Amino acid sequence: MAKIKLQGNASxxxxxxxxxxxxxxxxxxxxxxxxxxxxxxTSTLDATKLSGTLPALNGSSLTGIAGRKNMVINxxxxxxxxxxxxTGGSTALHYGACDRWRMYQENTSAAYTLSQDSNSPDxxxxxxxxxxxxADSTLDATDRVDLLYxxxxxxxQHLKKGTASAESVTLSxxxxxxxxxxxxxxxxxxxxxxxxxxxxxxxxxxTWEHKTILIEGDTTGAFDNDNNLSLQFNFWLMAxxxxxxxxxxxxxxxxxxxxxxxxxxxxxxxxxNNFYLTGVQLELGSTATDFEHRSFGEELAACKRxxxxxxxxxxxxxxRWQGGxxxxxxxxxxxxxxxxxxxxxxxxxxxxxxxxxxxxQWDVITTKGAQLEGNVSQGLSEIFYAHDGTIYxxxxx
Amino acid sequence: xxxxxxxxxxxSISGETSSLKATIDGSELNIPMDTxxxxxxxILKQVADGDITIAEAD
Numbered sequence: 001m002a003k004i005k006l007q008g009n010a011s012x013x014x015x016x017x018x019x020x021x022x023x024x025x026x027x028x029x030x031x032x033x034x035x036x037x038x039x040x041x042t043s044t045l046d047a048t049k050l051s052g053t054l055p056a057l058n059g060s061s062l063t064g065i066a067g068r069k070n071m072v073i074n075x076x077x078x079x080x081x082x083x084x085x086x087t088g089g090s091t092a093l094h095y096g097a098c099d100r101w102r103m104y105q106e107n108t109s110a111a112y113t114l115s116q117d118s119n120s121p122d123x124x125x126x127x128x129x130x131x132x133x134x135a136d137s138t139l140d141a142t143d144r145v146d147l148l149y150x151x152x153x154x155x156x157q158h159l160k161k162g163t164a165s166a167e168s169v170t171l172s173x174x175x176x177x178x179x180x181x182x183x184x185x186x187x188x189x190x191x192x193x194x195x196x197x198x199x200x201x202x203x204x205x206x207t208w209e210h211k212t213i214l215i216e217g218d219t220t221g222a223f224d225n226d227n228n229l230s231l232q233f234n235f236w237l238m239a240x241x242x243x244x245x246x247x248x249x250x251x252x253x254x255x256x257x258x259x260x261x262x263x264x265x266x267x268x269x270x271x272x273n274n275f276y277l278t279g280v281q282l283e284l285g286s287t288a289t290d291f292e293h294r295s296f297g298e299e300l301a302a303c304k305r306x307x308x309x310x311x312x313x314x315x316x317x318x319x320r321w322q323g324g325x326x327x328x329x330x331x332x333x334x335x336x337x338x339x340x341x342x343x344x345x346x347x348x349x350x351x352x353x354x355x356x357x358x359x360x361q362w363d364v365i366t367t368k369g370a371q372l373e374g375n376v377s378q379g380l381s382e383i384f385y386a387h388d389g390t391i392y393x394x395x396x397x
Numbered sequence: 398x399x400x401x402x403x404x405x406x407x408x409s410i411s412g413e414t415s416s417l418k419a420t421i422d423g424s425e426l427n428i429p430m431d432t433x434x435x436x437x438x439x440i441l442k443q444v445a446d447g448d449i450t451i452a453e454a455d
Contacts, residue, residue, distance in 0.1 A: 226433075227433055228433055329410070339433070340431050340433035340434050341430075341434055342429070342434070343426045343427065343436045343437075344426070344427040344429075345426045345427065347424075361406045361416070362406075363406060363409070363410075363411075363415055364411075364415050364416070365415070365416050365428075365429035366429075370429075373409060394436075395433075395434065396435065397435065
């Protein structure tokens, strides 16, 4: 190539200036031996042209994606240790069906069955189903039903709540509601009695829709760093006028009852109604990313921090080691350590062996195990057993 | 929670109360003395409010 030609644009009036660097050293720039345009800040860089060793990634440019991103356990509704649960009516709080998810209601006569269901969007195998079995179509002022999820404070420290650098989080989920229109999500800070509310709109009834909600960081009120309840988010399903008569509070602040669920439709108004939820993900940052699918085993282990079931026991032996007033004793080791010392219960067709009457009580209960005391009436050091019952351990928030 | 029949358990070895038994929302439960346990926390609240009392252990 023997010549260089610089050609101006036929219609442009700007002047192209080629500037030399401020140096005393000779420099040579070699142009590519091809036809094309030199890259600028709007060019697309073809990944196939990248080669060699990539530079080290700077962690500061990877915020929100490092480590496990989904803060919600069982967001894909895979785990269902309790099985189908019929509930509602007089009891206000219900853990039922899929682990970690809880129903709350006030005043309403609505009742429902909670279950794990196979109805789910592509990419998911299960959903949480709320099947209305007793409708409440006439809203009283104090009526309320919501589906909620709760966090311990020690799970939330990275949100830096209560500091100037408080982090935003993004909630994403798949939902199928029998009602079109406005639905409300509430984030409630139990440590500081503060809340924020966001609305989402269902466009088509009984159709899976993917929703994304941004929850801005809160510079007021830190979460306690312990194993107690600090934060919950509520999917409102029904709200009487006490909760809807104001203006929705869409920024963090103290709670005004009338501003909590403004516009919420009544999902409980017909026994034909079924509400489904799955793919729930809460992640750091202001962008919803793809759902983090975790293995069944991982999710089950995480759920067992809060709830465990022995399944139907075969033979649980106890030993009466003490004469006189002594009872039969057996230490029952939990499957993994629980959040707090759990509430213990026994149900099912529990039968007992010779001289072993119904297990009377759990004496010492810790986060790792509990001591069963069975009433026995036979000799010292003899072994007795219980059979065919199920033990439940509940350390939910 | 609807709480009835609350009664302390006394361990036969220690002779001390370390848990209690109560019927909560229709289910008979054994509840540890752990304030992080939601059932125990609610029992303490209802006792403080004067709504229930806890019977002594046998």
